[in-house]
Amino acid sequence: MSETNTTFHNPVIPGFHPDPSVCRVGEDYYLACSSFEYFPGVPLFHSRDLVHWTRIGNVLDRPDQLRLPLDSPSSGGIYAPTLRHHDGRFWLIVTNVSGDGNLLFTTTDPAGPWSGPIRLPDVHGIDPDLAWDEDDTCWCTTAGVAQVPIDPHTGRTLGPQRRIWSGTPGAKAPEAPHLYRIGEYWYLLIAEGGTERCHSVSVARSRTPDGPFEPCPANPVLTHRGTEHPIQNTGHADLVQGPDGSWWMVLLGVRPGGGSPGWHVLGRETFLVPVDWVDGWPVAGALSPEAPAPPWPLRPGPAVPVRDDFDENELAAHWVSVRHRPPEDCTTKERPGRLTLRARGGSLDEPDVTFVGRRQQHPACRVRAHLDPSRGEGGLAVRLDESHHYTVEAAPGQVRVRARIGPLTGVVASREAPAGPVVLRIEVTPVDAGYDARSGPDTVSLGFENPEGGFVELASLDGRYLSTEVAGGFTGRVIGLFASAGSVDIDWYDYEPLGS
Structure with missing residues (x-):
């Protein structure tokens, strides 16, 4: 501006x-x-x-x-x-x-x-x-x-x-x-x-x-x-x-x-x-x-980075974790240019999960992360709380999508993936309710990127179940990285707003 x-x-x-x-x-x-x-x-x-x-x-x-x-x-x-x-x-x-x-x-x-x-x-x-x-x-x-x-x-x-x-x-x-x-x-x-x-x-x-x-x-x-x-x-x-x-x-x-x-x-x-x-x-x-606008010149500040290559010794201020962040479980110092997450809790269902994320700030966005699961399992998550979250998770040779909606939880889809590092991807797309009063606010698509190009969508889920009106409470979505077994290394994380 x-x-x-x-x-x-x-x-x-x-x-x-x-x-x-x-x-x-x-x-x-x-x-x-x-x-x-x-x-x-x-x-x-x-x-x-x-x-x-x-x-x-x-x-x-x-x-x-x-x-x-x-x-x-x-x-x-x-x-x-x-x-x-x-x-x-x-x-x-x-x-x-x-x-x-x-x-x-x-x-x-x-x-x-x-x-x-x-x-x-x-x-x-x-x-x-x-x-x-x-x-x-x-x-x-x-x-x-x-x-x-x-x-x-x-x-x-x-x-x-x-x-x-x-x-x-x-x-x-x-x-x-x-x-x-x-x-x-x-x-x-x-x-x-x-x-x-x-x-x-x-x-x-x-x-x-x-x-x-x-x-x-x-x-x-x-x-x-x-x-x-x-x-x-x-x-x-x-x-x-x-x-x-x-x-x-x-x-x-x-x-x-x-x-x-x-x-x-x-x-x-x-x-x-x-x-x-x-x-x-x-x-x-x-x-x-x-x-x-206020009656004085507008002075845009520096843009919030949408990509983090984890080249610094400490995480940027916009990264948050759930309840605590033990340095031995979340560090950029173990492998230069990588964020290493070591699993503590096994999943986003648990209060001590190793998780680091940033707030979703746009109704439409695309989040991508380059993750190496060769030493464990982990992935990308859209989190509202322990009982309401969607994840796309990589294990050696496999990618799967899990959903937790209240008391219901399970694997929604899974697929073999090339061995080695994988680019996981989440896209959030607003829904035009039109004349259908039952329409949710958005869809959350989860999958990974094919090395030959293109997005392999494993699931597209209704976003209403990750809303305050469904889950209750006072917070909003946080989209981030987690480890569920062993250790995972993340080369980069990219948050891209789509539209206004």
């Missing part, structure tokens, strides 16, 4: 990047997202224009920061960070629902390293927020909506935790609170209605950070519930002011596809919308796939 463009495309961070929290330092914006059961945790992005975001790392990239026991469920783990800058430091507060509760991390350089965890054992509730008042009191607000002053350096609470607002009467799940001092008021932004189709953003204000809070008469200030809008489940927002004084909101939403009820497969994504102020209340602009 050139600087002369007057529009931008939503989502601004596509794929499984939910619960965005944003802050600005000078002309630089930083944004963090939830990561749930994946390690490393809390992806961190940088932007100069709110539209183009570059991954600069992960906040939780060491085992001492992120403990995800093997018995922690998928869609457990890390929920809803809040990212703030105060007194020359970056602060990130987050909940690990798989055992450690609310944790606080800090750094002077957002690219890391971040500190070890400061524990907050007396702060209860998920989705914690941080805000400092003019006396430098730090207020921590959590879902519910409850609040307590804390010492952010020690994690000690400085008073009782008390309920300050319950959101709109009758609306469920008041959560994702963010507290701001804007002008003469303190504004409390929350999500409510649940994170499904009734998700919404509401706001209240007070003269003091601890209330009492007056709800906006126009609540919710943003929702797509009950509409035919292509972006649904809109909520969990955060406000940020641009250097020119304009206001913006980042939020999550989904892009459902197929027939009824619609299935979203990429997870909850990060969207951007402008905000105006009317009579002292924020008014969100129209959220659309193509929207007017």
Whole structure:
């Protein structure tokens, strides 16, 4: 996108990047997202224009920061960070629902390293927020909506935790609170209605950070519930002011596809919308796939590489694993220019599988990997969780496709393949539902490439079974590499978006 463009495309961070929290330092914006059961945790992005975001790392990239026991469920783990800058430091507060509760991390350089965890054992509730008042009191607000002053350096609470607002009467799940001092008021932004189709953003204000809070008469200030809008489940927002004084909101939403009820497969994504102020209340602009650009030059960052030849000693920041990544089971140091995966769990059904993947970020894509199974078995997988995944797996002289859909699992197809390394391939193709309300959102084709040329498709499977509407939970698809027996070596991995 050139600087002369007057529009931008939503989502601004596509794929499984939910619960965005944003802050600005000078002309630089930083944004963090939830990561749930994946390690490393809390992806961190940088932007100069709110539209183009570059991954600069992960906040939780060491085992001492992120403990995800093997018995922690998928869609457990890390929920809803809040990212703030105060007194020359970056602060990130987050909940690990798989055992450690609310944790606080800090750094002077957002690219890391971040500190070890400061524990907050007396702060209860998920989705914690941080805000400092003019006396430098730090207020921590959590879902519910409850609040307590804390010492952010020690994690000690400085008073009782008390309920300050319950959101709109009758609306469920008041959560994702963010507290701001804007002008003469303190504004409390929350999500409510649940994170499904009734998700919404509401706001209240007070003269003091601890209330009492007056709800906006126009609540919710943003929702797509009950509409035919292509972006649904809109909520969990955060406000940020641009250097020119304009206001913006980042939020999550989904892009459902197929027939009824619609299935979203990429997870909850990060969207951007402008905000105006009317009579002292924020008014969100129209959220659309193509929207007017911010009133400053757009500055595209470096493109995310679609191919990895594994030439570096460490994996790039966009690679994630399930719960942990023991270096002895996943390394680029054993064979130069190769990623070596050593099997731990035998399949994607198991919580300790050796897996490394990247988020699916486009409705249509092609993924290819050059894999050598001469020392074991492994392949490519489209993963939603342990009970919902498709794999194409290579063993010496054979390639097979497996499907796991809830309690059902088995080999869908298999075929002899030439001995030696093989190029495995997965293609995701959206489906035009047309007049058939039963149509799924896409098809997932799995197979391998014939050495003489061409794609040998072993199976084409309905993508709805790898959707949140079928599997439940809060994540999205991750497409990656795994080892199921012995060791496998991967020469390269290529992710190619197809279409828009």
